[in-house]
Amino acid sequence: xxxxxxxxxxxxxxxxGGPAGLAAxxxxxxxxLATVLFDENPGVGGQIYRGITANPVKNHAILxxxxxxxxTLATEVKGSGALIVNGATVWSLDRSLTVGVSMGGKAxxxxxxxxxxxxxSLERPFPIPGWTLPGVMTxxxxxxxxxxxxxxxxxxxxxxxNGPLLWxxxxxxxxxxxxxxxxxxxxxxxNWLRAAMHLPDFLLSPYFGKGLALLREVKAKVQIVSARQxxxxxxxxLREVVVDGRRIGADLLLLxxxxxxxxxxxxxxxxxxxxxxxxxxxxxxxxADFQSSVPGIAVAGDGAGIAGGTAAAERGRIAxxxxxxxLKPGANVPDPQNARQRLQHEEMxxxxxxxxYRPVESLRRPEGDTIACRCEEVTAQQIRETARMGxxxxxxxxxxxxxxxxxxxxxxxxxxxxxxxxxERGTTPDEVGYYRLRPxxxxxxxxELASLPISEAxxxxxER
Amino acid sequence: MARTADxxxxxxxxxxxxxxxxxxxxxxxxxxxxxxxxGRHASGVNxxxxxxxxxxxxxxxxxxxxxxxxxxxxELVGDDCxxxxxxxxxxxxxxxxxxxxxxxxxxxxxxxxxxxxxxDQAELRRLVPAVSEHCPGGVVSRRDGAADPFRSTQxxxxxxxxxxxxxLEGVTVTxxxxxxxxxxxxxxxxxxxxxxxxxxxxxxxxxxxAMLGEPVPLTVVAPMxxxxxxxxxxxxxxVILRGRKxxxxxxxxxxxxxxGGHLAAPYxDRNETVIDWxxxxxxxxxxxxxxxxxxxxxxxxxxxGIEAYMPDGIPVVGKSSTSEGVFHQFGFSTHGFQxxxxxxxxxxxxxxxxxxxxxxxxxxxxxxxR
Numbered sequence: 001x002x003x004x005x006x007x008x009x010x011x012x013x014x015x016x017g018g019p020a021g022l023a024a025x026x027x028x029x030x031x032x033l034a035t036v037l038f039d040e041n042p043g044v045g046g047q048i049y050r051g052i053t054a055n056p057v058k059n060h061a062i063l064x065x066x067x068x069x070x071x072t073l074a075t076e077v078k079g080s081g082a083l084i085v086n087g088a089t090v091w092s093l094d095r096s097l098t099v100g101v102s103m104g105g106k107a108x109x110x111x112x113x114x115x116x117x118x119x120x121s122l123e124r125p126f127p128i129p130g131w132t133l134p135g136v137m138t139x140x141x142x143x144x145x146x147x148x149x150x151x152x153x154x155x156x157x158x159x160x161x162n163g164p165l166l167w168x169x170x171x172x173x174x175x176x177x178x179x180x181x182x183x184x185x186x187x188x189x190x191n192w193l194r195a196a197m198h199l200p201d202f203l204l205s206p207y208f209g210k211g212l213a214l215l216r217e218v219k220a221k222v223q224i225v226s227a228r229q230x231x232x233x234x235x236x237x238l239r240e241v242v243v244d245g246r247r248i249g250a251d252l253l254l255l256x257x258x259x260x261x262x263x264x265x266x267x268x269x270x271x272x273x274x275x276x277x278x279x280x281x282x283x284x285x286x287x288a289d290f291q292s293s294v295p296g297i298a299v300a301g302d303g304a305g306i307a308g309g310t311a312a313a314e315r316g317r318i319a320x321x322x323x324x325x326x327l328k329p330g331a332n333v334p335d336p337q338n339a340r341q342r343l344q345h346e347e348m349x350x351x352x353x354x355x356x357y358r359p360v361e362s363l364r365r366p367e368g369d370t371i372a373c374r375c376e377e378v379t380a381q382q383i384r385e386t387a388r389m390g391x392x393x394x395x396x397x398x399x400x401x402x403x404x405x406x407x408x409x410x411x412x413x414x415x416x417x418x419x420x421x422x423x424e425r426g427t428t429p430d431e432v433g434y435y436r437l438r439p440x441x442x443x444x445x446x447x448e449l450a451s452l453p454i455s456e457a458x459x460x461x462x463e464r
Numbered sequence: 465m466a467r468t469a470d471x472x473x474x475x476x477x478x479x480x481x482x483x484x485x486x487x488x489x490x491x492x493x494x495x496x497x498x499x500x501x502x503g504r505h506a507s508g509v510n511x512x513x514x515x516x517x518x519x520x521x522x523x524x525x526x527x528x529x530x531x532x533x534x535x536x537x538x539e540l541v542g543d544d545c546x547x548x549x550x551x552x553x554x555x556x557x558x559x560x561x562x563x564x565x566x567x568x569x570x571x572x573x574x575x576x577x578x579x580x581x582x583x584d585q586a587e588l589r590r591l592v593p594a595v596s597e598h599c600p601g602g603v604v605s606r607r608d609g610a611a612d613p614f615r616s617t618q619x620x621x622x623x624x625x626x627x628x629x630x631x632l633e634g635v636t637v638t639x640x641x642x643x644x645x646x647x648x649x650x651x652x653x654x655x656x657x658x659x660x661x662x663x664x665x666x667x668x669x670x671x672x673x674a675m676l677g678e679p680v681p682l683t684v685v686a687p688m689x690x691x692x693x694x695x696x697x698x699x700x701x702x703v704i705l706r707g708r709k710x711x712x713x714x715x716x717x718x719x720x721x722x723x724g725g726h727l728a729a730p731y732x733d734r735n736e737t738v739i740d741w742x743x744x745x746x747x748x749x750x751x752x753x754x755x756x757x758x759x760x761x762x763x764x765x766x767x768x769g770i771e772a773y774m775p776d777g778i779p780v781v782g783k784s785s786t787s788e789g790v791f792h793q794f795g796f797s798t799h800g801f802q803x804x805x806x807x808x809x810x811x812x813x814x815x816x817x818x819x820x821x822x823x824x825x826x827x828x829x830x831x832x833x834r
Binding site: 444446 | 751752817
């Protein structure tokens, strides 16, 4: 498939091929909407079901049953009539519902009647001293390699942080024959107090049984140590990890303290976001059908607030049903009530997990020379000082320090910068706000941009 | 009770901030009212060109007086504003264009302006080695340069405050009325009374003028810019074209800012712009042809600042035609950044003394009266 084969417009454009995007695309296409799904990976599945259609890991037990559920979604979408385009990067979306997409080095603009953003989540920044050293990576990054290439970490591996994904990856590494020297759990003991009130819901949720089994499986094989301060040490690569003053030799440090919505495309499109005090991140303001503040744009999946893969698929269905009902009121669609009930069941245990795995302040708001913005190498101290001098928000901070202006477009520093400014100025992250994000949301080459088809208006201008 | 000041300035762009500073330097007490924060719009996000080249004759005196201030901006505001001076080069793409440039340079000389200088192909390639070989020459203004727009606006704001100006941010002007000899400026944060008012409200200035019964045909525009990832240093001057819309500049950190006046869709009531990628693709194709080495560069960001454009493309500067004590300083029509320092100094003189030595003929608001 080439960029030039795309139609100039579609009823529905779905961005992201994880559970939310797959469920949304197949629901909408089955109801007769002209639907296209763009995904930048070589195959569908998103992060959670990465490589689901071509996975090199033959032993299904390694990745676990929850992973292989993804193949049902992938099969469903295949027969739905939706056009699935992999290797396609959506780099622009605006409130007129124009989508900029790039594939095979060629760019195209196309028009949508409805958009479902299903760009999922990314890992929360984990800014500790030395986190930019080679040999330090995120747990999610390690999992990506495991899912896509079947590679297990070698050498002395240490993990640190908290959250369900940390435990899941630990179990997956162990099942695949890998070894983990130690896991440093950075959860605060006080989290239990806040979490306890949500315990009844958690006990009834699907998380409970799975989570407990996972913890038991990991604890049987790896030493778990409670930790408050983590530092990665080395000159040109990681040599050791210093945990509360104790030094441990290590070749690989895997960091993780939860996931947060990937808000870049939605913010660039003008979707209003608000700070979520329980999940400690910005989430889009959405109605019950996951429609955003921008008419025609919905946000489904973890991008709408973290709730996991199963919930993501239900959200995708609900958003797609709403799109069908607006564009084709007579079309036959499933009753969204069923999806809503399943979603509610999935979301039940979330509050407990959010509180239990609430990342501690000291690991979210670094100090001193610790790098906050990796692209432009801006330290926590610089951001704190600039905020104290009167800089009130991340957009002004960009102009002073260039933080957030590198190729990652703030994905790795946005939350850190907002929280640091809020702390220094004694206000809330909601007041401080987030980076105003500018398209292209993913970098494109000048050549790709130049490849956009020449419009009628421009041709006339040149001829004249 | 209303606050009082000598002058109320509406708008915290580089113009409002510069006027506030120069009024304070004259010992007056200005209060500047800004609905967002200083430099939020065009002043903070423009291409940063500090250019005398290719200007309308009516604004050349302001531009030259500004250039003198830019060259001493560190002394003026206590910050170098990222100002560098490597010239601006207007590149001719063919002989016909070069001939028209020559006619303009000759005409300027007759009028006593010598900042524009015709250059041949050899000098063009010496100044801009990376430019495509099809270009036969151009015009250079050697004192021109570039500065960091947001940093500059902030520096003027900061120095204005240090010299005694008051800057109210997040405060919107809601009404203007005259009480005796004094203007009463109603704001979202209470009223301010002052004998003089300066309207430097940029893309929103027509609303202020309308409050005075002095409507102006202002268009809200948002010229687009895009920036690449870092590249090895290959070009020093700012390059602009005439026939096709392009401005092109490599910043010290290696990133290249590409602009030239293609417009985004502006939504001034939402502080938002929507990028028009088809038009940016035209800029990309122009760069592709002009600078072959840019073809693999990566575009990391595109944006547009909201500003005012006048039908004749030159600003509205001078006394109100209806309201004694009110002055206008807006409508800079996508090239006002360089004019900020000098226009602020001129305006402070005009407000304080009733007259100015810098010629501003042809820039008054009365030109729009039917």
